[in-house]
Each structure stands twice: as structure tokens, then as C-alpha cells.
Amino acid sequence: MSATETKQKVVGKPALAGFPFPSCPGCQHPVVGRMVFEVVEELGLGGKTIVVIGVGCHGGPMFFANIDAILAPHGRAPDIATAAKRLRPDALVFTVQGDGDCVAIGAGPFIGALTRGEKFTTIMCNNTNYGTTGGQLAPTTVMGQVTSTTPKGRSSELGGYPIHTAELAATFRGTAYSARGALTTGAWYQRTKKFIRTAFEKQINKVGFSFVEVISACPPNWHLTPVECLEWIDEVAVKEFPLGEFKNLGEIT
Amino acid sequence: MMAEKMLVQGNEAVGWGALSGGCDAFFGYPITPQNEITDWFAREFPERGKVFVQSQSETGSINMLCGGAAVGFRVITSTSSPGWGLMQEGLSQIVATELPCVVVMVQRGGPGAGSIRHAQMDYTCVTRGGGPGGYNNIVLAPSSVQENHDFVALAFHLADKYRNPVVVLTDGLIGQMVESLEIRSFDFEPLPEKEWALRGRDEQKDKVRRFLHNAPGILPMPLYPNYISFLKHLEEKYHKMAEIEVRYEAYHVEDADLVLVAYGYPSRSCKRAVRMARDEGLKVGLIRPITLWPFPHQAIKNKAIAGSIFLVVEDSQGQMVEDVRIASENRGAVHFLGMWARHLPTDGGMIMPGIVLKEIRRLLS
Numbered sequence: 001m002s003a004t005e006t007k008q009k010v011v012g013k014p015a016l017a018g019f020p021f022p023s024c025p026g027c028q029h030p031v032v033g034r035m036v037f038e039v040v041e042e043l044g045l046g047g048k049t050i051v052v053i054g055v056g057c058h059g060g061p062m063f064f065a066n067i068d069a070i071l072a073p074h075g076r077a078p079d080i081a082t083a084a085k086r087l088r089p090d091a092l093v094f095t096v097q098g099d100g101d102c103v104a105i106g107a108g109p110f111i112g113a114l115t116r117g118e119k120f121t122t123i124m125c126n127n128t129n130y131g132t133t134g135g136q137l138a139p140t141t142v143m144g145q146v147t148s149t150t151p152k153g154r155s156s157e158l159g160g161y162p163i164h165t166a167e168l169a170a171t172f173r174g175t176a177y178s179a180r181g182a183l184t185t186g187a188w189y190q191r192t193k194k195f196i197r198t199a200f201e202k203q204i205n206k207v208g209f210s211f212v213e214v215i216s217a218c219p220p221n222w223h224l225t226p227v228e229c230l231e232w233i234d235e236v237a238v239k240e241f242p243l244g245e246f247k248n249l250g251e252i253t
Numbered sequence: 254m255m256a257e258k259m260l261v262q263g264n265e266a267v268g269w270g271a272l273s274g275g276c277d278a279f280f281g282y283p284i285t286p287q288n289e290i291t292d293w294f295a296r297e298f299p300e301r302g303k304v305f306v307q308s309q310s311e312t313g314s315i316n317m318l319c320g321g322a323a324v325g326f327r328v329i330t331s332t333s334s335p336g337w338g339l340m341q342e343g344l345s346q347i348v349a350t351e352l353p354c355v356v357v358m359v360q361r362g363g364p365g366a367g368s369i370r371h372a373q374m375d376y377t378c379v380t381r382g383g384g385p386g387g388y389n390n391i392v393l394a395p396s397s398v399q400e401n402h403d404f405v406a407l408a409f410h411l412a413d414k415y416r417n418p419v420v421v422l423t424d425g426l427i428g429q430m431v432e433s434l435e436i437r438s439f440d441f442e443p444l445p446e447k448e449w450a451l452r453g454r455d456e457q458k459d460k461v462r463r464f465l466h467n468a469p470g471i472l473p474m475p476l477y478p479n480y481i482s483f484l485k486h487l488e489e490k491y492h493k494m495a496e497i498e499v500r501y502e503a504y505h506v507e508d509a510d511l512v513l514v515a516y517g518y519p520s521r522s523c524k525r526a527v528r529m530a531r532d533e534g535l536k537v538g539l540i541r542p543i544t545l546w547p548f549p550h551q552a553i554k555n556k557a558i559a560g561s562i563f564l565v566v567e568d569s570q571g572q573m574v575e576d577v578r579i580a581s582e583n584r585g586a587v588h589f590l591g592m593w594a595r596h597l598p599t600d601g602g603m604i605m606p607g608i609v610l611k612e613i614r615r616l617l618s
Contacts, residue, residue, distance in 0.1 A: 047455030050324065062600065063464070063472070068451040070323045070465040073346045076316040079308070086304050087278060091324075091453045093396030109316065157518030180489070 001079030014038050015123025016046050023057060026219035026226025028183050032125055033061025033096075035189070039069070039197045040092070043059040043204070049092040050084055052077040054106070056098035057228040058216070064187045078113035078122065085120040092200060094121040099140040100130050103163050107139075114209055115248045117174020118253070122208045124165060126180075127218035128237060135221030142240045147221070162240055167212040170246035179245040182215040182238065183216030184230045191243075198248065208252045215241060257436045263398045264428040267331060267357050267421070268293035268546035269412075269436055270405030277326035278304035282336060282374060285369040287359035290331040304606035311336035315343030315356075316328060322352035325464050327409050331357035333425075334375050337383070345384030348487075349467040351449075353412035353419075355405065356390075360424040368600030371425035372592070373517055376572035379422050380546040389491045391419045391498055392545040394516040398432035404543075410441040411498065415490055418451075420581030422545060424568070426518040426603070433602075500543035501552055505531065509538030509616055512556050514577050516542050517567040519604045523566050526609035535617050545573070553580035562586045564612060568595070568604055588616060 014037035023030050040046055049067045053059040055074035062069055072080050077095035085093040102110050102124045110122070129147050130136040136149040137159050144153040156173070170178040177199050183191025192214055199210035216235050217229035224232055263267070267290050269607045271279070279294035287557050291307070298305040304321070308314040314330040321328035331342065337358050347354060359405030360375050382388045382566070391411050401423060408419040470477035472485075479485040505527055506512060515523040519569040530537040540556070542549050562585045565574040576591045580586055590612050595602025 022294075047460070048453040050451050050453060052320070066454070066518065067463050068453055068457075070320075070350070070451060071467045072319075073316065073342055073467075076312065076346075077315030079313045080320030080323065082306065083304075083317040084278060084324045086306065087321055087326050088324050088452065108309055109313060112313055116306070118358045146315070240593065 014041055016041055017061065017068045018066055021060030021063050023060055024220050026114045026217055026229060027057065028216040029058045030061050030123055031183050031189075032058065032123065032214050032216060033065070035196055036096070036123060037065060039193060039200060040192050042197070043200060045092045049094075050088070050091070052081045052084065052093070052095045053103035054095060054097035056130075057094055057097045058101075058150070062096055070147050070168040075101050076109055077101065077116070078106065081120040082113055082116070082118050082170060085118060090204060094123060094200070097125070098131070099124060099126045099128070099165065100138045103165050104139050114172040114175060117208050119173070119203055121203050121204055121212070123196065124211070124213045125216040126165070126213050126241065127216045127221075129218060129221050131218045131221055135218070138223050140165070140241075142236060146223075164241065166211060166213040169209070172209070174208050174252065175211065175247055176202040176249045176252060177210040177245075178247045179211070180213040180215070180241060180243050182233055182243055183217075184233050186220060188243070195245065207249060213241075259495045260431060261434045262429065262431050264289035264359065265293050266398045266401035266434050267405050268297055269449075270402035270433065271329050271355075271409075272297075272579055273402065273436060273438060274406035274409035275327050276303070276329050276409060277319045278306075279330065280306045280314045280321065280328065281309050282308050282311050282331045282332070284311075284336045284425060286361055286428055287311070287331050287333050287357070289428070290357065290359070293418065297596065311339035311341060315340040315347070318348065318356070319330060319343060319347050319352060322347065322349070322354045323451050325447045325452065327413070329357065329405070331359065332363045333359045334363050337379070341384035344390075345382070345386050345388065345464055346467055347418055348382070348387065348388045348390070349418040350465050352502045353416050355407065355408040355412055355419050355421065357421045357423065359428045359476055362424065362600055369425070369601070370600040371518060371568065373424060373493060373519070373568040374520060374570065374572070375422075376545065376567065376569060379420055380418050380548070386501070388487065389494065389546055390417060391415070391494055393419065393421050393549070394543060394547050395421065395423050395427060395546050396520045396541065397427070398434050402434055403437065406439050409443070410439070413444050413447075414510060415494060417490065418522065422517070424517050428474070458560055468605045470553065480549055493545040498547050499545060499547045499551070501549040502541040502543060503552065504536035504539040504541065506556065507542060508536050509556070510536045511564060511613060513539040513564050513566055513609070514542070514563045514573070515535065516545060516573065519566045522604050522606045524607035526613060529606060529610050530613045535613060537613055543574055548576045548580065550580040553577055553583040554582060557581040557584035562616065564588045564616060566590045566604060566609055569594050588612070
């Protein structure tokens with residue numbers, strides 16, 4: 001590898017990433033996007049991919065990416081992906097969704113796709129709040145976390161308890177793969193990227209539904225600096241949402 | 254070649270019509286009185302190598318329709334009134350993304366869960382788009398089993414022609430009745446390939462990525478530099494539909510002093526009432542709108558100018574009657590015979606020819 005190639009690989013932009021969609025300083029959604037682009041490029045499937053973009057900040061990196069894309073109504077991406085994958089079974093079809101998109105307003109479509117064992121992939125960014133609308137309570141908000149609709153912190157009386165999406169997805173028989181990653185260190189970047197690659201491979205091998213949740217920092221709505229966000233993920237978020245693989249099947253029987 | 258003829262139910266004719274229209278996939282959720290449609294596709298589509306998915310809800314069906322249309326296939330769903338309500342967000346989204354699809358809506362009584370029998374109480378919400386944002390869908394109204402087949406096939410063509418949803422608005426009676434059906438093939442005008450559809454970049458002729466956006470112009474795009482330019486584009490499309498897609502049947506209208514206006518099952522009662530009235534020497538005709546949107550305003554207006562009066566017969570509290578009033582431009586009196594004229598006060602009551610004739614006699618006496 002030449003010095004230029006090395007530089008491109010380390011600090012350059014993946015070829016599939018298009019014009020950068022604006023995001024807040026310290027936001028990790030573009031990093032999730034970058035990881036997805038890197039994996040799709042490594043698999044050599046950029047020209048065979050269709051992404052269904054949910055509603056929320058997580059979708060930004062996909063807007064101008066050099067892959068076919070459609071915007072879904074809020075929460076409905078799994079329905080659109082269901083039809084796209086069934087009608088174009090040879091395409092790599094995935095949804096990019098936030099936690100609110102996937103398991104609040106979109107819980108019905110998500111559970112529907114899991115129940116039917118649809119053979120597409122969902123990448124869910126979990127930033128434990130509604131980032132786009134200004135930081136409200138999400139199903140994933142951790143206990144005591146202050147949001148604009150839980151000004152005194154999440155309490156079980158008002159907001160119940162956090163949902164564990166990766167663990168939930170793993171319980172479905174039609175699910176081939178489910179994992180949760182984070183982006184707090186270089187090592188976790190590499191592990192999470194491998195989760196995404198494995199998820200796509202499950203789809204390519206037509207095993208079943210595949211799911212990756214990524215804990216993603218949201219500095220403005222967490223009211224923390226980007227570095228404090230990484231500490232908060234390590235100290236608080238990961239205690240509620242443990243990292244790792246919850247299911248990894250070569251075949252569903 | 255002899256056309257194949259069979260005795261089938263109206264709901265099943267929808268399935269045969271979808272086959273004649275080149276449909277690739279069905280997505281639906283069970284609801285009475287359209288369950289035979291869902292069952293038909295479950296039975297007939299997989300064995301033909303086509304896609305059938307029973308969705309988790311009507312919001313699921315309509316968004317699956319969005320996905321299937323987005324990747325370039327001919328897709329259909331069917332529902333009844335409460336399910337239609339659930340579909341509106343998705344339908345509005347499909348319009349905004351400019352995707353073609355067919356929605357068969359077998360009306361039942363409302364509001365709310367309502368009855369599970371026939372009614373025509375959803376005319377207004379279906380002909381005015383239905384969801385947020387101000388848009389139009391072509392709405393076709395069959396009045397027989399044969400037309401359920403023919404209009405579904407036509408709907409696929411019109412949907413592709415305009416990249417817009419087309420609604421086939423029928424009712425529990427047309428859906429449940431059994432009549433003879435001739436499977437026909439249609440020679441619609443050829444349409445361009447769906448070069449806009451998502452296939453994966455490699456499968457595109459120009460190898461350029463496709464991005465299906467639900468608000469083009471908000472982010473400036475080559476085709477739509479701003480949002481208003483996109484809304485104007487939609488508006489031009491609706492004007493074109495209104496100009497060239499109006500369809501209606503005129504029955505003994507030429508010399509009529511009184512023109513009945515009815516669609517769907519009541520139009521059949523009206524036809525019979527016209528014949529009975531003619532036997533009595535009364536000059537009565539029927540205009541049966543086939544497209545409820547675009548509405549045949551001009552045909553009504555022409556009769557109003559010629560001095561006719563109108564009797565709108567619809568199995569509702571009065572919805573299409575508003576369109577007839579608008580079309581007549583206050584020239585001829587517009588009378589109304591609605592669901593209070595049903596032969597029974599139950600959900601199974603119907604508007605029979607006899608009561609239509611009685612009203613004709615009263616108005617012409």
C-alpha cells in the first residue's frame with residue numbers, strides 16, 4: 001500500500017460517502033455511516049445496495065451516499081425494506097434507524113419484520129433520546145437521564161424503563177444475528193464494524209434477519225462535551241446496554 | 254380466441270384484475286368485507302412466483318406498497334374503511350415520493366369501526382386525497398364484478414402513467430356479489446421504463462445512484478431547485494389528470510329533464526329506476542361517474558345549462574352531492590336521496606329502485 005493509499009484509508013473519506021450532511025460537533029452518527037460505507041465497500045456491494053433511511057439525525061450520512069436510497073416515513077423503514085428485499089432478493093437491503101424510529105413509533109413495523117423473519121438488516125443508532133427534535137424521552141433513555149420531557153430525569157412512574165432492542169431482536173426465531181456496539185475506543189470501533197460486516201454477511205447468505213445497535217453520542221442533548229459523552233457511554237450507557245453479540249446463527253432451524 | 258368466462262365474487266375479481274394488470278406483489282391486512290381479496294392473493298400469487306405478504310397492520314401494508322413501488326414493481330393492497338384511515342400517512346408519503354401503486358378500498362359503514370356491510374360514507378375522504386398535504390389520487394368506482402376486474406387493471410396503467418397512487422373505490426355489496434366475469438387483456442398506451450426505480454446502482458442503465466426523496470426541493474436537487482418548484486410539478490400533474498382522465502357513463506341523459514347521479518351499487522338501482530320511469534313516460538337519465546376524482550364536472554354542468562334538475566343517490570349522509578352542487582354552478586336544483594332511504598334501518602339496508610322511482614315521480618310531478 002502506498003503512503004497516499006494508507007493516508008486515504010486512515011483519514012480519507014470512503015468512496016461511497018457523498019457530500020457530508022451537517023451534524024453537531026461530537027455526534028457519532030456520521031461515524032456509524034462511515035463504518036457502514038467501509039463495510040459495503042469491502043464487500044464490493046456498493047452497486048447492489050439499497051438503503052431505507054428512517055426519520056432522525058442518523059439518516060444524514062445516507063442522504064448523499066453513492067448508493068440507491070429512499071426516505072421512509074417515521075418508523076416505517078422495516079415495511080419498505082420488507083417489500084424491497086422480497087422483490088429484489090439479490091440486493092443488499094438495510095435500514096438505518098434511530099432508537100425512537102425503530103422501537104417507539106416504529107415498534108410495530110420492527111416487530112412485524114422480526115416476526116416474519118425478513119432477510120434484511122437494520123442498523124439502529126441508539127443515542128438514548130430524540131436528537132432531531134431537541135432531546136426528548138426515548139424508549140432507550142436510561143433511568144434518571146434528564147431530557148426535555150423528563151426535566152427531573154426519567155422515572156419509572158412517568159416513563160417506565162429502557163428497552164433493550166438488541167436483546168429483544170435476538171429472541172425472535174427468524175433473527176440470524178443481533179449485536180450491540182459502541183464507538184468509545186478504536187478497539188470498539190473495529191469490533192462494531194465487524195458486527196456490521198457479520199450482519200450483512202447473514203443477509204448475503206440468506207440466513208435471516210440481522211440487527212446491529214450502535215450506542216451513539218449526542219453532545220448537545222446530553223448537555224456534555226464530546227469527550228464527556230464518551231465517558232458517560234462507558235460509565236452509564238454501557239451498564240444499561242451491555243455490548244457484544246447476542247445471537248449469531250449460521251442457519252435457522 | 255374465446256375469452257375465459259367464470260362466475261366469481263366481486264372481491265375475487267380484484268385479484269383477477271390485478272393479474273390482467275401485470276401486478277407483481279400484494280401486501281395486505283385482513284378486514285371485513287374485503288377478506289376474500291387477501292385470501293385470493295395468498296392462494297394465487299405465490300404459486301405464480303409473485304409476492305404475497307400479510308402485513309402486521311394497514312400502516313404496514315401501505316408502507317410495503319411504498320417499498321415495492323420504489324424498487325420498480327407493480328404493487329397493490331386492499332382494505333376497508335378503518336384500514337383506509339390507518340393508511341393515510343403512508344399514502345401521503347407515496348404521493349410525495351411520486352410512486353405508483355393501487356389501493357382497493359371496499360367501503361363499509363362508519364364512522365369508527367362502524368358496520369361490516371356496504372356503505373358509501375368515505376367518498377369525501379377518498380376523493381380529497383385522504384392524508385395531510387393537499388394532493389389528489391385518481392379514484393375509480395366500479396359498479397359490477399366485471400368492472401372490479403377491468404378498473405383494477407386500468408388502475409395499474411394510470412398509476413404508472415402519473416407516478417401516483419390510484420384508488421379503486423368499491424363497497425361491501427360489489428365486493429360480496431357474484432356475477433359472471435370475462436378475463437380480458439388490455440392494450441393500454443405503452444409507458445416509459447421506470448428509470449427512477451431503486452435497483453442498486455449497477456443495475457441502473459447510467460450506473461448513477463437513485464435517491465427517492467419525500468420532499469424534493471427542500472434539499473435543492475437538479476430537477477427541483479426549491480420546494481415550491483416540486484409542489485408546482487405535482488399540481489401540474491393533477492391538472493393533466495383532470496383534463497384527460499375524466500370517465501363517466503351517460504345513460505338516457507340526452508333528453509332527460511331529471512338526471513340521476515350515482516356511483517357504485519346505487520347506480521344499479523338508479524339504472525332500473527330510469528327504465529321504470531321511462532316506462533311511465535318520464536324523461537329521466539343517469540350520469541354515473543366512473544372517476545370520482547377527477548369528477549365529471551363538465552357533463553353535469555352541460556345538463557345544468559340545458560335546464561335539467563338533478564337527483565343524487567348515494568348510500569351516505571350526503572357527500573358526492575357537494576360535487577354535483579359545485580358542478581351545476583347553481584343552475585339546476587340538486588336534490589338528494591341518501592342512506593335514510595334504505596329499505597331497512599339496519600347495516601344491511603340498501604337503496605332500492607322503488608324508492609328512487611318514488612322520488613323521481615315526486616320531483617317531476
